Amino acid sequence: MTNQPYDVTTASNRLKATWSGSGDEVVVLSHGFGSDQTSWEYIRPVLDANFRVLSYNLAGCGDHGEASYDLHLHSSLFGYADDLLALIAEQQVSRVHYVGHSVSGMIGMIAAVARPELFDRLVLLQPSPCYLNDPATSYVGGFEQNDLNALYDAMATNYQSWAAGFVPMVMGLAAQDSLAHFSATLFKIRPDIAQHILRMIFQSDHRTLVPRVTTDTRLIHSRKDMAVPVDVAHWLHAHIPGSVSEVLELEGHLPHITQPQIVAPAVLRHLLDR
Incomplete structure (x- = not known):
């Protein structure tokens, strides 16, 4: 992990943490790139009925997200995992269930490897440890480096x-209101910060860390996702000891926004399963 430069008592303010729900157990919600914690509003009521729910904004995201972003600290996912651990420590929660979407899937795994005693279960939606194809190991991540270079150039030219x-x-096949929601949160991120974050995510490779995850892990993926092909779901399931994998017959990288009526019961089922 990194050397956390922030006072732990400021985590909830920096990350705009919010509580809801009721129950004896705590669920932490962590969103993906381009979103903020409002992305959970479509499935949160189901979770609120069963758990105390804590959500927050990843550094750089949400309203005034630039105030929480540190170019050095957040140059890797380890800095984001430090933020998560700082938030849990500040809230004085002894153990949590963790639900992470996309990049927050890997953030949760990093945090759980560092502090396994804090995590009862990881429920990870569309996670990936590596987005680049690796022919040497027959790993299919979904992208070639040329694809990503073109994406970075397009971001820099006209965000x-x-x-x-x-x-x-x-998002794949999505209703207009779903597209509008993701567009609104994406445009809240300052363009230069968005470029730094996305480049950091897409160029990272955390495959060697994955087998070290000992926390009970549930993997949920869409059948068709341009950012995370189903091959990644199979790879993660094979490399996380004791993991459970569910591939939903859905399209798109943000199914909790586009088809919450399917995703909400799946997430709840994995949280309640004993």
């Missing part, structure tokens, strides 16, 4: 134009 094309591409 608004890039975002307008990126949103429907990653």
Whole structure:
């Protein structure tokens, strides 16, 4: 992990943490790139009925997200895992269930490897340890480096134009209100910060850490996701000891927004399963 430069008592303020729900057990919700904690509003009522629920914004995301972002600390997912652990420590919660979408799947795994005693279960939606294809190991991550270079160039040239094309591409078949929600949260991120975050995510490779996860892990993936092909779901299931994998017959990288009526019961089922 990194050397956390922030006072732990400021975590909830920096990350705009919010509580809801009721129950004896705590669920922490952590969103993916381009979103903020409002992305959980479509499935949160189901969780609130069964758990105390804590959500927060990843550094750089949400309203005034630039105030929480540190270019050095957040140059890797380890810095984001430090934020998560700092937040849990500040809230004085002894153990949590963790639900992470996309990049937050890997953030949760990093945190659980560092502090396994804090995590009862990881329920990970669309996670990936590596987005680049690796022919040497027959790993299918979904992207070639040339694809990513073109994406970075498009972001740098005209962020608004890039975002307008990126949103429907990653969401797949989605209603207009779903597209509008993701567009709104994506545009809240300062363009230079968005570029730093996305480049950091897509260039990272955490495959060697994955087998070290000892926490009970549940994997949920869409059958069709341009950002995380189903091959990744199979790879993670094979490399996380004792993990459970469920591939839903859905399209898109943000199914908790586009088809919450399917995702909410799946997430709840994995949280309650004993």
